[in-house]
Each structure stands twice: as C-alpha cells, then as structure tokens.
Amino acid sequence: MGIRVEGTPNPNAMKFTTDKLIFEGTNSVSVMPGNTSDYEILNDLMNLEEVDNVFGYQNFITVNKQFDAEWDNLNPKVLEVFEKHNY
Numbered sequence: 001m002g003i004r005v006e007g008t009p010n011p012n013a014m015k016f017t018t019d020k021l022i023f024e025g026t027n028s029v030s031v032m033p034g035n036t037s038d039y040e041i042l043n044d045l046m047n048l049e050e051v052d053n054v055f056g057y058q059n060f061i062t063v064n065k066q067f068d069a070e071w072d073n074l075n076p077k078v079l080e081v082f083e084k085h086n087y
Contacts, residue, residue, distance in 0.1 A: 003082050005075065008062065012052070014071060016078060017060040018087040028057040041085045048081070050074045 004017040022041065023029055031037045031046050032053045045054050045061065050069035055062045065074055 003079060003087060005079075010064070012067065013062050013064045014075070014078075015060055015062045016082060018082065019059070020087055021059055022061065022087065023056050023058055028055060030055040041081060041087075044081045044084065045078065048074070048077050050077075 002019055006015045006017065008015055023039070029037060029039060029042065030053065031042045033046075036043050036046070039056070042054050042056060042061070045051055045063060050066050050073070052064045052066045054064070063074075063078055065071065
C-alpha cells in the first residue's frame with residue numbers, strides 16, 4: 001500500500017494517487033462545498049475543515065484546500081482519511 005502525493009500547477013491543489021482503484025468506470029467524481037457524494041472517502045475529506053473541494057478519478061483524488069490553509073497541516077489529515085479507507 002502506498003499513497004503518492006504530488007503537487008499540481010494550482011498551489012491550492014494536491015493530487016493523492018493510490019495503488020488501488022478507488023472509483024470504478026470512466027466517470028470522474030467531484031464534491032463542492034455543501035454537497036455530498038456516494039463515496040464516503042470524499043465525504044470524509046470534505047469534512048476536513050481546511051478542504052474546499054475534491055475531485056476523484058479511478059486511483060487518485062485531487063484535494064483543493066481553502067486559500068488560507070497550509071499543506072503542512074492538511075496533508076497528514078488527508079493521509080489519515082486515506083488510511084481509514086484502507087488505501
């Protein structure tokens with residue numbers, strides 16, 4: 001098991017890639033503030049205070065943080081959610 005964390009061109013977004021399939025099929029899934037998803041991992045990520053929105057496709061989730069949040073504080077919380085869901 002492993003999670004690869006990568007930066008994106010957007011400094012407010014980080015890509016978390018797993019070696020397991022999270023989302024079946026060819027559709028992407030996104031959750032914006034105030035919305036929920038059929039996927040508990042996305043709902044758990046959205047419940048983190050510093051997360052603004054999430055986007056997932058097959059084996060990765062991109063997390064967009066709130067503007068004033070710091071990745072040094074948020075990354076461990078995001079990784080805890082992945083671990084909770086056995087990724």
